[in-house]
Amino acid sequence: MQSNLVETLIGALVVVIAGVFLYYGYSTSGMRSTAGYHVTAAFDRVDGLANGSDVRLSGIKVGTVVEQRIDQQTYQAVVTLSLAQDVKIPDDSSAKITSEGLLGSNYISLAPGGSTDYLKDGGEIMFTQGSVDLMGLVGQALFSTGGAKGEGKSGTAAPASAPAPAHAP
Template sequence: MQNNFVETLVGAAVIAVATGFLAYGYSIADVGGTEGYRLTAEFDRVDGLTTGSDIRMSGIKVGTVVSQELNPQNYYARVTFRIRSDIKLPTDSSAKITSEGLLGGNYVSILPGGSEDYLENGEEIQFTQGSIDLIGLVGQAIFSAQDAP
C-alpha cells in the first residue's frame, strides 16, 4: 500500500511540473495572438525568417510575423506582421531582417523614421533590407583568400 502512495505523489509532481512548463510556454509564445494592427513589407531575401518570428525595435519585441508569401509580380517575399497597437510607426520607417547571431534565428528589426504621419492597418513599409547569406559570404572570403598571391 505504501508503494502506491509514493507512485501517486511522484505522478502528481510530474503533472504539476508539466503544467508549469505549458503555462510558461504559452505565455512566452503569444499563442493567444498579439492585439494590434497588420503591416506588410517586401524583401528580396527572407532566409531564416518564419511565421511567429519576432518584430523588434531597439531589441524589444513589438510584434510577430503572421505570414509570408511570394509576390508573383516582382518575385519578392511579402511578409505580413502584426504590431502592438500602442506602437505607432512613422510612414518613413524601415525594416530589415537581422540575425540573432551565428547560430540564432532571424527576426525583423524596425527602425522608426521621422515622419509625423503614421502607418495604418494594412499599409506597407517601403524601405526594406533582406537577410544576409552568411554562408555565401564565408565562402566568398575563403575563395578570395585562396586566389590571392
C-alpha cells in the same frame, strides 16, 4: 493504503510539473494570438526568418512575424507583421532582416522614420533590406580569386608606383 497515497501524490506532482512546462512552451513559442495591428513589408530575401520570429524596435520586441508569402508579380517575399497596439511606427520607417549573431536566429529590426503620420492596420513598410547570405559571404572570402600580394587579377606583378614628389622647403 499508505503506498497508494504516496503514488497518487507523486503522480499529481508529475502532472503539475508537466502542466507548467506546457504553459511555458506555449507562452514562449509565439503561437498565441497577438493583439495589435498588422502591417506588411516586401523583401528580396527572407532566409532564416520564420513565422513567430521577433520584430524589434531599438532591440525591444514590439511584434511578431505572422505570415510569409510570395508576391506573384514581383517575386518578392511579403511578410506580415503583427505589431503591439501601443507602439506607433512612422509610415516612412524601414525594416531590415538581421541576425542575433553568427549562429543566432533572424529577426526584423525596425528603424523609425521622421514622419508625423503613422502606419495603420493593413499598412505597408516601403523601405526594406533583405537578409544577408552569411555562408555565401564566408565562402566568397575564403575562395576569392584575388592573387597573392603585389599581383593583379591576371596573376602578373602590379606596376611599381612612382615615387612621391619631394616637397620644397
